[in-house]
Amino acid sequence: MFSKNKIDTDPERIEEILTRSVSTIYPSKDFLKKELLSGRRLKVYVGADATGSSLHLGHATNFILLEKLRRLGHEIIILFGDFTATIGDPTGKGGARVMLNKKQVDKNLKTWKNQISKIINLNDSKNSVKFVRNSKWLSKLNFDDVIKLSSNFTVGQMIERDMFQKRISDDKPIYLHEFFYPLMQGYDSVALDVDLEIGGNDQTFNMLTGRTLLKKLKNKEKFVLTTTLLVNPVTGKKLMNKSEGFTIDLNDKPDDMFGKVLSLPDEVIIPMYIDTTFLELEKINKIDLDLKQENLNPRDVKVELAKEIIKIYHNEKEANKAAENFNKTFKDGGVPNNVLEVLKKAGDRLDEILLGEKIITSKNEWRRLIEQNGLTIVESGEKILDQNYLIKETNTYRVGKKRFIKINI
Numbered sequence: 001m002f003s004k005n006k007i008d009t010d011p012e013r014i015e016e017i018l019t020r021s022v023s024t025i026y027p028s029k030d031f032l033k034k035e036l037l038s039g040r041r042l043k044v045y046v047g048a049d050a051t052g053s054s055l056h057l058g059h060a061t062n063f064i065l066l067e068k069l070r071r072l073g074h075e076i077i078i079l080f081g082d083f084t085a086t087i088g089d090p091t092g093k094g095g096a097r098v099m100l101n102k103k104q105v106d107k108n109l110k111t112w113k114n115q116i117s118k119i120i121n122l123n124d125s126k127n128s129v130k131f132v133r134n135s136k137w138l139s140k141l142n143f144d145d146v147i148k149l150s151s152n153f154t155v156g157q158m159i160e161r162d163m164f165q166k167r168i169s170d171d172k173p174i175y176l177h178e179f180f181y182p183l184m185q186g187y188d189s190v191a192l193d194v195d196l197e198i199g200g201n202d203q204t205f206n207m208l209t210g211r212t213l214l215k216k217l218k219n220k221e222k223f224v225l226t227t228t229l230l231v232n233p234v235t236g237k238k239l240m241n242k243s244e245g246f247t248i249d250l251n252d253k254p255d256d257m258f259g260k261v262l263s264l265p266d267e268v269i270i271p272m273y274i275d276t277t278f279l280e281l282e283k284i285n286k287i288d289l290d291l292k293q294e295n296l297n298p299r300d301v302k303v304e305l306a307k308e309i310i311k312i313y314h315n316e317k318e319a320n321k322a323a324e325n326f327n328k329t330f331k332d333g334g335v336p337n338n339v340l341e342v343l344k345k346a347g348d349r350l351d352e353i354l355l356g357e358k359i360i361t362s363k364n365e366w367r368r369l370i371e372q373n374g375l376t377i378v379e380s381g382e383k384i385l386d387q388n389y390l391i392k393e394t395n396t397y398r399v400g401k402k403r404f405i406k407i408n409i
Contacts, residue, residue: 007039008072017068021061021275023201026224042195044069047079050108054249055115058240061227061275062198063119076129083135084184115250118313137191152216161205186210201226234267254310258322259402261306266298277308341406350389359399374400
């Protein structure tokens with residue numbers, strides 16, 4: 001257990017933690033800053049629902065912030081939402097999320113800890129990280145417990161959530177079980193008895209629900225720190241969006257990470273540096289100024305950004321190798337040396353092969369690639385235009401601009 005004098009209260013480090021990638025702090029930045037400067041060890045947690053097998057750079061923002069607090073000496077908890085994932089957080093889209101079963105959730109969680117270990121030091125015996133699953137307490141609640149919890153909120157309070165308001169304005173249904181999601185996430189804070197919760201600003205409603213429950217059930221204050229989402233500052237669209245078929249996953253291979261970063265628009269370079277790397281703000285501000293004064297080529301900056309990201313999830317050697325492969329492919333018109341090779345049967349569907357090998361993430365992405373002439377047989381230069389294309393012979397395929405796969409028959 002940490003004693004008071006082992007908590008780092010460096011004002012500059014604390015100020016960066018409370019500023020960089022931060023959207024809003026409840027009840028206030030000054031109040032939380034005072035607590036961090038006091039030397040009191042805070043219990044801090046980040047939660048993520050196991051709705052997919054891969055975490056992406058959108059999740060990394062929270063884990064980077066968590067690691068910085070861990071380095072100060074604070075108690076860190078990472079919550080895997082295995083129970084809440086079976087329900088699904090409501091969305092602002094047309095309807096409720098698809099509910100997952102326990103087997104799907106367990107499969108999704110299989111490599112999460114390893115992915116997170118690239119950001120957070122899990123081998124520091126002086127301040128270790130605790131992993132929990134919310135099924136431990138949520139699965140034990142009975143109907144009486146749920147009624148008592150729900151009695152702390154009105155329907156009016158729940159319906160205020162922006163995504164519910166959007167559904168109402170679009171004349172789309174809201175299902176009763178969706179009101180229970182913020183209640184469950186809120187109860188996580190009570191079960192863990194935390195001092196601070198960190199999450200994306202799209203989770204503000206859920207996190208404040210936990211703050212309300214802690215006050216009512218334990219008479220305890222909980223800080224809520226919402227982080228900025230990775231969005232394009234020009235279009236306002238999310239950069240990491242599974243439904244649109246684009247994410248940079250924490251378990252992506254170096255070449256894939258490199259190619260994906262290089263494909264990003266120039267205007268997201270600085271937000272990516274701020275929210276997904278450990279690079280010092282002073283250096284990022286210098287890059288920003290040089291870009292604005294046209295002292296740097298945006299493409300060269302994206303190369304360095306890609307290498308900075310790959311260093312976190314792989315190492316510097318792999319980062320440099322990915323840069324070399326990229327240059328070989330796109331400057332010299334070749335194919336990377338370490339292109340993925342698979343063995344398949346003639347007559348197999350190409351879309352199913354690409355999905356199975358995780359070259360593409362969805363059928364929607366496949367359709368877009370076909371419509372945009374984004375699939376090419378390297379050896380012949382032939383564009384694939386058939387949605388139901390069947391492989392016939394051994395070929396190397398270029399998928400989009402930066403992904404390759406060689407399929408041997």
